[in-house]
Amino acid sequence: MSHTIRVGDLVTGEAVVLDLRVAQLASRAVAFVFDVAVQFLLLLLVFLMTPIGFDDALQSALALSLTVLVLIGYPTLVESLSRGRSLGKLVMGLRVVRDDGGSIRFRHALVRALGGFFVDFWALGLGGAVAMFVSLFSPKGKRVGDYLAGTVVIHTRVPKQEVELAEMPPQLAEWARGLDLSQLPEELVLAARQYLSRYQELGEKARFELGARLADDVGAAIRSPRVEFTHPHPYLAAVLAERRRRAVG
Structure with missing residues (x-):
């Protein structure tokens, strides 16, 4: 069963509706x-x-x-x-x-x-x-x-309230610094951002299943897959936080 985050009108290939501005x-x-x-x-x-x-x-x-x-x-x-x-x-x-x-x-x-x-x-x-x-x-x-x-x-410029969602998990900071984010598609970034912003609105099963699909896609793009059974939320947050750090640094 697929789960959908209804926060906008644009639907990704993963059936995630993006709250694009x-x-x-x-x-x-x-x-x-x-x-x-x-x-x-x-x-x-x-x-x-x-x-x-x-x-x-x-x-x-x-x-x-x-x-x-x-x-x-x-x-x-x-x-x-x-x-x-x-x-x-x-x-x-x-x-x-x-x-x-x-x-x-x-x-x-x-x-x-x-x-x-x-x-x-x-x-x-x-x-x-x-x-x-x-x-x-x-x-x-x-x-x-x-x-x-x-x-x-x-x-494409992210509102401040969305930027603050991607806080770096301390245990993943060193790992994230070594990532190659050059091939990370913008659409995956947008989908991951929306997942984090609507995380509290989802049920526990949807949180993991939807997050896992996004994390697996992100992992394939950056060639650093999520460790099996690791929750996708900190993984996605680390990737987005590192991307933001490089953009402003």
Whole structure:
């Protein structure tokens, strides 16, 4: 029997519903401005490097092709390589994830970029009005590109009350310092954080079974599995506390 922590709307592959903080229109708009500035600079650079001397029709076709390439190619490439973080989103502490809370892939980034170009922002000539209108009426702040790609934009900066949940168990401090956390997926971090935050709301059986599944997944990612019969709570708390220590240190 599977157990579910109902604290939000996004469900992981482990049937854990994550209490992810969905990004609202204001923060997304600021991130968008940063990204548009980067795209403008890229376009300027591309046009400066483009050979001149073509006839007007060919020059116009080349300019249009390069513009489309930058406006679609930039978000697709950057969000694919960064697992959902463009420069603007990085500045604002945002990230694109799948509806199930997992990391996006190339196809998600491409569909979002195509939706952004053809519907949300550019091709219709409405200056982002479509994206704004759809986002305002979406419970998760989605634009058309997000609906088509099955994605949502979330805040990645952790509220103080959640950070304080991951206190380092003294007996695991030395062990945690030797961990390789570079391959720990963000979605597992989010799921573990929610498990710790809702720990007291679960029954004893659910605490162990759900925690064990998360701990086993975390252990596989960091190549340091939980010792059998060890309760998952201190194990997950140690991993998250060590991750936080490195981030602030």
